[in-house]
Amino acid sequence: MAGxxxxxxxxxxxxxxxxxxxxxxxFGERGLDVGVGEIAQRAGVxxxxxxxxxxxxxxxxxxxxxxxxxxxxxRGLELLDADDPGEALFGFLDEIVGRQQMDRxxxxxxxxxxxxxEEIRSAQNEVLGVLDQLLVRAQAAGAVRGDVGxxxxxxxxxxxxxAATAFQHLDADIAKRHLDLIRxxxxxxxxxxxxxxxxxxxxxxxxxLTPPAAHADAAEHASA
Amino acid sequence: MAGxxxxxxxxxxxxxxxxxxxxxxxFGERGLDVGVGEIAQRAGVxxxxxxxxxxxxxxxxxxxxxxxxxxxxxRGLELLDADDPGEALFGFLDEIVGRQQMDRxxxxxxxxxxxxxEEIRSAQNEVLGVLDQLLVRAQAAGAVRGDVGxxxxxxxxxxxxxAATAFQHLDADIAKRHLDLIRxxxxxxxxxxxxxxxxxxxxxxxxxLTPPAAHADAAEHASA
DNA sequence: ACCTGAACACCGTTCAAGT
DNA sequence: ACCTGAACACCGTTCAAGT
Numbered sequence: 001m002a003g004x005x006x007x008x009x010x011x012x013x014x015x016x017x018x019x020x021x022x023x024x025x026x027f028g029e030r031g032l033d034v035g036v037g038e039i040a041q042r043a044g045v046x047x048x049x050x051x052x053x054x055x056x057x058x059x060x061x062x063x064x065x066x067x068x069x070x071x072x073x074x075r076g077l078e079l080l081d082a083d084d085p086g087e088a089l090f091g092f093l094d095e096i097v098g099r100q101q102m103d104r105x106x107x108x109x110x111x112x113x114x115x116x117x118e119e120i121r122s123a124q125n126e127v128l129g130v131l132d133q134l135l136v137r138a139q140a141a142g143a144v145r146g147d148v149g150x151x152x153x154x155x156x157x158x159x160x161x162x163a164a165t166a167f168q169h170l171d172a173d174i175a176k177r178h179l180d181l182i183r184x185x186x187x188x189x190x191x192x193x194x195x196x197x198x199x200x201x202x203x204x205x206x207x208x209l210t211p212p213a214a215h216a217d218a219a220e221h222a223s224a
Numbered sequence: 225m226a227g228x229x230x231x232x233x234x235x236x237x238x239x240x241x242x243x244x245x246x247x248x249x250x251f252g253e254r255g256l257d258v259g260v261g262e263i264a265q266r267a268g269v270x271x272x273x274x275x276x277x278x279x280x281x282x283x284x285x286x287x288x289x290x291x292x293x294x295x296x297x298x299r300g301l302e303l304l305d306a307d308d309p310g311e312a313l314f315g316f317l318d319e320i321v322g323r324q325q326m327d328r329x330x331x332x333x334x335x336x337x338x339x340x341x342e343e344i345r346s347a348q349n350e351v352l353g354v355l356d357q358l359l360v361r362a363q364a365a366g367a368v369r370g371d372v373g374x375x376x377x378x379x380x381x382x383x384x385x386x387a388a389t390a391f392q393h394l395d396a397d398i399a400k401r402h403l404d405l406i407r408x409x410x411x412x413x414x415x416x417x418x419x420x421x422x423x424x425x426x427x428x429x430x431x432x433l434t435p436p437a438a439h440a441d442a443a444e445h446a447s448a
Numbered sequence: 449a450c451c452t453g454a455a456c457a458c459c460g461t462t463c464a465a466g467t
Numbered sequence: 468a469c470c471t472g473a474a475c476a477c478c479g480t481t482c483a484a485g486t
Contacts, residue, residue: 009468011469015470036461037459037460045470045471046471047460048461048470048471048472049469049470051460052470057460057461148405152405155387155398155402156383156384158387159380159383159384159386159387159388160380160383161383162382162386164379164383171421171424171428174379174421176420177420177421177422178379178380178383180417180419180420181406181419182405184408185405185408185412186405188409195401195405196400196401196404197398200398205391236451239450257478259478260478260480261478269451270452270453271453271480272450272453272481273452276450280479280480
C-alpha cells in the first residue's frame with residue numbers, strides 16, 4: 001500500500017537531510033515560527049529547494065515529527081521485552097515526554113495536521129500499534145485498568161506535553177509530575193463510576209478523516 | 225493597582241463590542257486564523273478601528289479569552305456554596321471543558337500569550353483563586369488528594385481541552401471521558417509513590433515571567 | 449476623538465531562468 | 468533533474484487624510 005521510496009540524486013538527498021537538520025535545530029531553539037528563508041539559508045540552499053523537497057512548511061514540520069515517531073516506535077518495541085509490563089508502559093511514556101520537553105513546541109501544531117497529513121498518520125499509527133501492545137500487556141498484568149485504550153493514553157500524554165510547553169520556564173519537570181498523575185489515573189481500579197463515552201479506536205480516527213461526506217449510510221455493516 | 229476603565233465615546237464603545245462579537249463568532253466557526261479584515265467587515269468597521277481598540281490580533285483574542293475566564297470565575301464562586309465539595313470541584317471542571325468544546329480552538333494559542341499578556345494573566349489569576357478555594361474544600365472533605373495544587377489541576381484540564389480539540393470530529397464527549405480519568409487521578413490516595421517535583425504556585429508563575437533577568441539574588445526574602 | 453482605507457512590511461509559495 | 472532568487476499573493480499593522 002505504501003509507495004516505494006523514490007530514489008533521489010545524491011546532491012538532492014543531501015540537501016533534503018540538511019534541510020531537516022537545519023529545521024530541527026532552529027525549531028528547537030526558537031519555536032515553529034522561524035522563517036523558511038532562514039531555514040534554507042542555514043541549510044545552505046535556496047528557498048525554492050525547500051519547497052521542492054517539502055510541499056509546504058507544514059509538511060516539513062510533519063516530516064520531522066514523523067521521524068520522532070519512528071524513533072518512539074522503535075523504543076517501544078524494545079520495551080516489549082521488559083520484565084515488568086507496568087514499568088515498561090510508563091517508562092515508554094516517560095521517554096516520550098522527556099524528548100518533548102527538550103525540543104520546544106514540536107507537538108504544538110501537530111494537532112492541525114494530525115489527520116490531514118498522511119505521513120504523520122501512518123507514523124502515528126505505528127506508535128499506536130506498539131502503545132497498544134504495551135498497554136494490553138500492562139492490563140493483563142493488572143497494572144492498568146481495563147477500560148482505557150491506546151488512543152486514550154496517547155491523547156492524555158499529548159495534553160500533558162502541550163500544557164507543559166507553555167510553562168516550561170516554570171519547572172522543567174512539571175510534565176513528569178503530571179505524567180505521574182496520569183499514571184495514578186490509569187492505575188486506579190475502575191471502581192467508583194465508569195468513564196463516560198467509550199474508548200476511541202483507530203477505526204474512529206479513520207472515520208473522522210471524512211467529515212464533509214454526509215453519506216448517512218455509514219452505520220450499515222460497520223457496527224462490529 | 226489596576227488602572228481605571230477609560231470611559232469611551234458612545235460609538236467607540238459600540239464598535240468595540242461589535243468587534244468582540246464578530247471575532248467570537250468567526251473564531252468559533254472557523255478557528256483562529258480568520259483574517260482581521262473579515263472580522264472588521266463583519267463588525268461593520270474599518271480595519272484601522274480594530275487596531276485602535278486592540279493593540280494586535282493577539283490582544284483581541286486575549287480579550288475574548290479573558291471574558292470567558294471572568295464567566296468561569298463567577299460560576300466557580302457560585303459553586304463555593306454547594307453542599308458536596310467534591311461534586312462542586314468536578315462540576316466546575318466539567319463546565320469549563322464543556323464550553324471549550326463548543327467554541328473550537330479558543331484555548332489553542334492561549335499558551336503563547338499566557339504569560340506575556342497582562343489582561344489574560346489577571347483573569348487567569350482570578351480563575352486560579354476560585355479553583356484554589358474549590359480544591360481546598362474538596363481536599364478538606366477527603367475527596368481529593370492533598371499533594372496537588374490549583375495550577376496542577378488547571379494545566380491538566382487545559383491539556384485535556386487541547387488534545388480534544390484535535391479530535392473533536394471523532395467524539396464530542398471525549399474530553400468528558402478524559403476528565404473522568406483526571407478525576408480518578410485526583411481522587412486517588414497518594415499512596416503508591418509520591419509525585420515528582422512539587423506543586424507549582426502563583427509565585428512560580430510570576431517568577432517565570434522574567435526569564436531574561438539573571439539577577440541571581442531572587443531567593444533572598446521570597447522563600448516564604 | 450475617532451474612523452477609514454490605501455500603503456507598508458513581512459511572511460509562505462511559485463516559477464522562469466539557469467546548470 | 469535539480470537549483471536559484473526574483474516575483475507574487477496574502478497576511479497583520481501603520482498612518483495620513485478625513486469627519
